[in-house]
Amino acid sequence: MSFKLAVLASGRGTNLQALIDASKMGEMPAQVEVVISDKKEAQALKRAQDNKIPAIFVDPSSFPSKKNFEQELIRILNGFDYDLICLAGFMRILSPFFINNVGKPIINIHPSLLPAFPGLNAQKQALDYGVKFSGCTVHFVDEGVDSGPIILQAVVPVEEGDTEETLAQRILQEEHRLYPLAVKLIAEGRIRIEGRKVFIE
Numbered sequence: 001m002s003f004k005l006a007v008l009a010s011g012r013g014t015n016l017q018a019l020i021d022a023s024k025m026g027e028m029p030a031q032v033e034v035v036i037s038d039k040k041e042a043q044a045l046k047r048a049q050d051n052k053i054p055a056i057f058v059d060p061s062s063f064p065s066k067k068n069f070e071q072e073l074i075r076i077l078n079g080f081d082y083d084l085i086c087l088a089g090f091m092r093i094l095s096p097f098f099i100n101n102v103g104k105p106i107i108n109i110h111p112s113l114l115p116a117f118p119g120l121n122a123q124k125q126a127l128d129y130g131v132k133f134s135g136c137t138v139h140f141v142d143e144g145v146d147s148g149p150i151i152l153q154a155v156v157p158v159e160e161g162d163t164e165e166t167l168a169q170r171i172l173q174e175e176h177r178l179y180p181l182a183v184k185l186i187a188e189g190r191i192r193i194e195g196r197k198v199f200i201e
């Protein structure tokens with residue numbers, strides 16, 4: 001299995017787990033090579049360790065600037081052989097400096113049907129707006145916030161009485177299916193980007 005992932009995560013890491021599980025089950029021809037977090041206590045780091053994957057904490061507060069922090073991320077990433085960066089609940093906006101210098105494509109998963117409800121608290125935004133359907137999106141990362149070319153989306157109904165938590169949970173189930181599927185398509189070389197459109201071949 002040669003296609004390798006670097007995962008950046010800040011929190012509980014259930015999407016990371018979905019990638020690890022899909023890899024182990026042979027559902028996705030790719031493996032997680034390294035996990036990097038900006039949060040020392042991130043459960044994502046523990047999940048990586050439990051699976052014998054290098055788990056690295058980089059403390060943003062120990063760098064004088066965002067650029068210095070991102071330079072360190074790039075330095076660490078360069079120490080690994082990998083093909084794709086997967087953001088999985090990484091709660092920082094990567095600057096154009098990082099995106100243009102890291103030298104690998106970056107994808108993200110977002111819990112709404114983009115371009116609706118980018119940024120934080122997407123599930124709350126959807127509930128507050130009153131939409132009847134929401135969902136999740138896997139997209140390439142560009143210099144905007146949740147604005148890059150869309151690879152896959154899944155639709156999830158909003159039900160009467162939903163809270164932010166119940167909706168988030170329903171969306172999360174689809175995230176765990178969609179993210180490994182997007183990685184599979186990329187690993188198989190079946191993704192072509194034209195402008196901001198992504199074609200699956």
Ligand code: GRF
Binds near residue numbers: 011014015016109111
């Ligand atoms: C997910 O809802 C993902 O869409 C968003 O952040 C959350 C991360 O959850 N980007 P987890 O850490 O993967 O459990």
